[in-house]
Amino acid sequence: MSVTIYDIAREANVGIGTVSRVLNNSANVTSETRERVITVARKLNYQPHAFAQALARKRSNTLSAIIPFFTNYFFIEVLQGVQETLTTLGYDLIIHGANNKLQVEEYLQRSMRKGRVDGTLLFSMEFPEQYVEEFYQKKTPLVLVDTFHPKFDSIRVDNASGATTATEHLIALGHKNIGMVNASLKSAPARERLASFKQTLERNGLPVLEANIVTSTEEKNDGFSRESGFRGMVEFLERGVPVPTAFFVSSDIQAIGVLAALRERGLRVPEDVAIVSFDDVELAKNFDLTTMSQPMFKMGELAVKKMIERIENPNAPVTSVNFKPSLVVRASCGANKKYVFHEQ
Amino acid sequence: MSVTIYDIAREANVGIGTVSRVLNNSANVTSETRERVITVARKLNYQPHAFAQALARKRSNTLSAIIPFFTNYFFIEVLQGVQETLTTLGYDLIIHGANNKLQVEEYLQRSMRKGRVDGTLLFSMEFPEQYVEEFYQKKTPLVLVDTFHPKFDSIRVDNASGATTATEHLIALGHKNIGMVNASLKSAPARERLASFKQTLERNGLPVLEANIVTSTEEKNDGFSRESGFRGMVEFLERGVPVPTAFFVSSDIQAIGVLAALRERGLRVPEDVAIVSFDDVELAKNFDLTTMSQPMFKMGELAVKKMIERIENPNAPVTSVNFKPSLVVRASCGANKKYVFHEQ
DNA sequence: CTGAAAGCGCTAACAT
DNA sequence: ATGTTAGCGCTTTCAG
Secondary structure (H helix, E strand, O other): OOOOHHHHHHHHOOOHHHHHHHHOOOOOOOHHHHHHHHHHHHHOOOOOOHHHHHHHHOOOOEEEEEEEOOOOOHHHHHHHHHHHHHHHOOOEEEEEEEOOHHHHHHHHHHHHOOOOOOEEEEEOOOOOHHHHHHHHHHOOOEEEEOOOOOOOEEEEEOHHHHHHHHHHHHHHOOOOOEEEEEOOOOOHHHHHHHHHHHHHHHHOOOOOOHHHEEEOOOOHHHHOOHHHHHHHHHHHHHOOOOOOOEEEEOOHHHHHHHHHHHHHOOOOOOOOOEEEEEEOOHHHHHOOOEEEEOOHHHHHHHHHHHHHHHHHOOOOOOOEEEEOOEEEOOOOOOOOOOOOHHHO | OOOOHHHHHHHHOOOHHHHHHHHOOOOOOOHHHHHHHHHHHHHOOOOOOHHHHHHHHOOOOEEEEEEEOOOOOHHHHHHHHHHHHHHHHOOEEEEEEEOOHHHHHHHHHHHHOOOOOOEEEEEOOOOOHHHHHHHHHHOOOEEEEOOOOOOOEEEEEOHHHHHHHHHHHHHHOOOOOEEEEEOOOOOHHHHHHHHHHHHHHHHOOOOOOHHHEEEOOOOHHHHOOHHHHHHHHHHHHHOOOOOOOEEEEOOHHHHHHHHHHHHHOOOOOOOOOEEEEEEOOHHHHHOOOEEEEOOHHHHHHHHHHHHHHHHHOOOOOOOEEEEOOEEEOOOOOOOOOOOOHHHO
16 A cells, blocks of 8 residues: 555654654654654655545645636636646646536536635636625635636736727828727627727727628637638628728637638738737747737736635635736738738 | 535434445435435535545546647647546546656656546656656556557557558549658657658559658657748758649648748649648648548547546556548548638 | 644444 | 444644
8 A cells, every 4th residue: 555654653753743744844843853754754755645635634735727628729828827837836727628608517516516626717708697606605716717707806818908009009000991800799808809999999080980890790719710700801801891901800810810811802911901919829920910919828827826815815805907918019910021921 | 614424414313324325326225214315415515525535435536637738739629528528427637737758757756646646648748768667567547648658558549540541542633743741750640650651652653752751850849830831841842843743741730831831932722732631620620621630539538438447457458549540631632622721 | 842632524344 | 224433644733
């Protein structure tokens, strides 16, 4: 069988209490006995039994993350931040991939299961209203990532700020007629990005033409997809209205579709049409997309920090932090001389 | 505090043993008392304490997966299969993202930590030789996914079969001069795909021209990247040799780069150059790539099944299953009339 | 400073 | 059929 503190205690001629004390670095142990215990533990290659610890400590040192398994991999990068941070803190991460609301609820249920996890992270999906009271009352540690609810801690991207920056960049480049290719309005980020886009236009004395805005009606991934961008732009071009000299696109993945549609029509990027998108996922680099970059890894790190704080202080006031995306200028906006990678 | 079997026992006027028995569906309980216990448990909203169970059962019902966090997301799809299957079996999944060998070793160490997990899944990375003995001796359940070691169970893609099918498809389409864009030879799949490509050519009486083979020397992700494909094809075109009428590309992601390089040179796909790639990740669909499809979700499912079998029978002979990829014909090979999506 | 003992919540062997 | 008891491995009083 595997080695326990009893084995160490026997071998080191001490009580198990002492062994536990040195293993946990708690005070009041002679450096002499401490040494002895440590030596024996190392010699025996002792490994603490996580569950026994969890049971005795009433704390599992593990978190769960409920993530959408279908998305554009934005969350994967955030998850990486979560996971690395957790590792340095000695926590483990259980993941639950959810593809629909039902599964989210099921996993939320599990999270309530006493003792299993110390807290849960919910990614990019709405927290179901019917669980609000329960989580709130029981003070189950919960941190929302890329989603929001006033009663729980959350970490988000400042869509308003990002859309504003993107639009202003296009305006600064001299564009007067700017369009937008948006995802489905079912998605909160899509709504927020649209609103700020319009406001920025107005604030700069530019007309807001509904004819220049295309909104996805696709179900899949709320229209944050390449096909959605492609079809959106194709439909737009068929409207026969004058083509704006620039477009703000609500995600990189859509922008890639937009690029294809534009090229099919013989329009060059950025010479004929400038593009600024949103997210800065790995692919954006490949397509030389100017885009609003989100500090995904950092968001993951912060999510963990918030969670730890919440676990340690269940009654602290709810916090919500918004990360302001930063503009990454590549070729698609035309600020640089380069052509867009795949359109050369 | 939360409700325990003691609470249920008291309320239902039975012993905790009985409560445990009905909760575990073990035999020998009057249906009358069973009813009573169940009713009380439900009324009290009893939730078993996972760690206490794990401690008593000496089984945690959780697995860990060590995954590369940087790859082309092939593993994400496999992971989804793993996760869903696990959920239906009542298992939990702890993930460890590793970006280098050191981290793999660290997580492997953790896996040995008694009691924490019942087994571990290692994805797409080599199992370090120095751990072989230890894992083998201790019979720590281990299943390798998309990687191989003779001493442990593994689930892989049959690269030889896939490369053969891909090459034969091109030959069947009438191509006589076929090139290959490969990833780094550091990667076993790349080596295997190359070998079968050559063999298939020979077997069909076609010449194997080294000048028609481009091999990536990129470190990052072993050359399985868009940039790698792009640069590879650009370099090839600069060699000035006659351009083959078809290419087998070792991954979808590289093929996307190849497409860009070809188009830059004014070569159309599939009219001037036909392409067949490998993987069938989400993007392949978007680019209308004819490719070798791997049943990723199924591989995940099977990995879990193998793991369960291994846990239940630690001494069973080691198994290794190879999934034969199947050809998915889209536009890039020219078998269909359609043009390649982004090149229209 | 340290040993002994009492749990943590549950399972399983042992009685009855 | 069901109650009782002894652990599972560890933490944490409580004495001394």
